[in-house]
Amino acid sequence: MTEEIKKTRQPLAQVVANNLEELIKSQKYNIGDKLPNEFELATELNVGRGTIREAIKLMAARNIVEIRRGTGTFVSETPGISEDPLGLSFIADKKKLSQDLMEMRSIIEPEIARLAAEHATVSEIEQMEALCLAIENLIQNDCNHEELDIELHTLIAKSSRNLVVPSLIPIIQTAISLFIDLTNRHLKDETIKTHAAIVSAIKQGDGTEAKKQMAAHLQYNKTALHIE
Amino acid sequence: MTEEIKKTRQPLAQVVANNLEELIKSQKYNIGDKLPNEFELATELNVGRGTIREAIKLMAARNIVEIRRGTGTFVSETPGISEDPLGLSFIADKKKLSQDLMEMRSIIEPEIARLAAEHATVSEIEQMEALCLAIENLIQNDCNHEELDIELHTLIAKSSRNLVVPSLIPIIQTAISLFIDLTNRHLKDETIKTHAAIVSAIKQGDGTEAKKQMAAHLQYNKTALHIE
Secondary structure (H helix, E strand, C coil), rough: HHHHHHCCCHHHHHHHHHHCCCCCCCCCCCCEEEECCCCHHHHHHCCCCCHHHHHHHHHCCCCCCCCCCEEEECCCCCCCCCCCCCHHHHHCCCHHHHHHHHHHHHHHHHHHHHHHHHHHCHHHHHHHHHHHHHHHHHHHCCCCEEEEEHHHHHHHHHCCCCCCHHHHHHHHHHHHHHHHHHCCCCHHHHHHHHHHHHHHHHHHCCCCHHHHHHHHHHHHHHHHHHCC | CHHHHHCCCCHHHHHHHHHHHHHHHHHCCCCCCCCHHHHHHEEECCCCCCHHHHHHHHHCCCCCCEEECEEEEEEEEEEECCCCCCCCCHHCCCCHHHHHHHHHHHHHHHHHHHHHHHHCHHHHHHHHHHHHHHHHHHHHHHHCCCCHHHHHHHHHHHHHHHHHHHHHHHHHHHHHHHHHHHHCCCHHHHHHCCCHHHHHHHHHHCHHHHHHHHHHHHHHHHCCCCCC
């Protein structure tokens, strides 16, 4: 252990955190697994319990593990992806950020919709249809539909089955939140119509149409933001 | 402070870290700024120095701040974006990951090249040309060009001027590393030719051509990976 510290010049807790991280990556511990307790880890890694505690905290800060009080420490469901993995909340220019997020969504999301048309399961499609109806209902009752809107776009993204897509979902989520803030959600009819058209194309397994409808949906949004 | 703790049920150090994070977001401290020392922060936030120290460590784990030994603590250049922000190193299926990364690059990078043709500065274009030559030189001498390859694609991405793109660079970087590993870098001539064609289109400010050439470049890579 001493060699390692000298070489990397990292604090011991960080070295221990790196070692635990490697054990997770090599799948000694899988997603959702409970880690051994502090005492066991301290014995296994030959360091003090305080160091283990500090290492676990460093890993929790990066969402590699999740500390559940009174239960133990578990490998997180999305290890290494923090709440704001892209650091978007640190970008000060919210107007430019909103435009750039929308630009990036226009690049990524139509292709994601195409992949979703190829890979979505029957149960995912049923959920998408239910979300469309729920959003329509909220819009017609003049209620905030942000949360369900994000849920629908997230579900479409996940059903693309591309392993990298879950990491990109914060782009979609942040964009929707900023968009609804900035436009005062006045795109009601277009939202209902274009959401339904996207999901219908996905249901028919028509990737070209799903891509086209998602592009149209985002174009309405861009126009509302006066980007184009 | 006590109210806050009861409400959020977070450890004090995490609460303090959140408060410091908010100060950075609200631009009391900007990128590259040195934070006040432990003693000053402890006084300002009315907590002990040990808590400040622990809070700083939590923030450093997420790359919000950078601790430079003997110099102090600074707001990181890319706050909140860790070394592996997308958690890609935790994905066990490297073959599927490599294919999905290449799929995502094919979606994002041609559009990024188009934006680069519109926004790259003269000095960025000069750097791109120098990198192309250096890569050609390495390839012809049968040396590893991974590092410079990543540097070229990263530079093209940055010159798109989209604020979200720097967060997506790990996709490109991880994809290149995995690709060079898997294909044993035998795409030598194609790499030299297509890199030059991309940079030439960017130099001419021809977005459509830059997009087309980047797509062709990635198609060669996909074929080599036997994806399509």
